[in-house]
Amino acid sequence: MNTAEDFQKVTGVSDSILKQMTPLFTLLEWATRSQERASTNGKNSLPFEKLDINQVTPEDLRKMNGVGIVLSQRIVNYRESLGGFNQEIQLKDLYGLSPEVVERISRQFTVREPVVKKQDLN
Numbered sequence: 761m762n763t764a765e766d767f768q769k770v771t772g773v774s775d776s777i778l779k780q781m782t783p784l785f786t787l788l789e790w791a792t793r794s795q796e797r798a799s800t801n802g803k804n805s806l807p808f809e810k811l812d813i814n815q816v817t818p819e820d821l822r823k824m825n826g827v828g829i830v831l832s833q834r835i836v837n838y839r840e841s842l843g844g845f846n847q848e849i850q851l852k853d854l855y856g857l858s859p860e861v862v863e864r865i866s867r868q869f870t871v872r873e874p875v876v877k878k879q880d881l882n
Contacts, residue, residue, distance in 0.1 A: 813869035814844045824868060826861040835865075844875030 764782045767773075773781070811820065821832035831854075838854055839845055848866040851857055857865075 810868060810870040812872040813848065813865070814839065814871060814873070814875065816869060821865070824861070824864055826858065826864065831856055831861075842875075845871050846874040847871055 764778060767781075768775075768778050818829070818832035818836050821827050821835055822829065827835075834854060834856065835851070838850075842850070845851075848862075848869070848871060851862045851865060852859070
């Protein structure tokens with residue numbers, strides 16, 4: 761049920777009782793607010809674009825919950841030692857990053873172009 765009319769259909773209450781009860785409906789306000797937000801200029805309907813983890817700065821990483829000065833610099837140093845990340849899963853190799861923080865970083869950042877170094881094996 762997303763509206764007072766839906767409530768009336770389900771419960772069968774009269775119009776006078778519904779009119780008295782309508783101001784008390786607060787449980788489903790999220791539905792009307794989300795519909796209003798989606799219709800305003802389409803701003804909220806755009807998909808979220810992840811940043812490239814191979815391009816972010818320590819300051820960008822510090823915005824994440826659970827990543828401070830030391831961890832953000834450790835991530836950047838590790839990225840530089842690798843020559844760039846190939847997959848977000850490589851963050852799991854870093855000392856001090858909990859699985860929850862790795863997951864949060866993976867939701868915010870991505871590897872746009874994996875860095876592959878060619879090496880002469882001969």
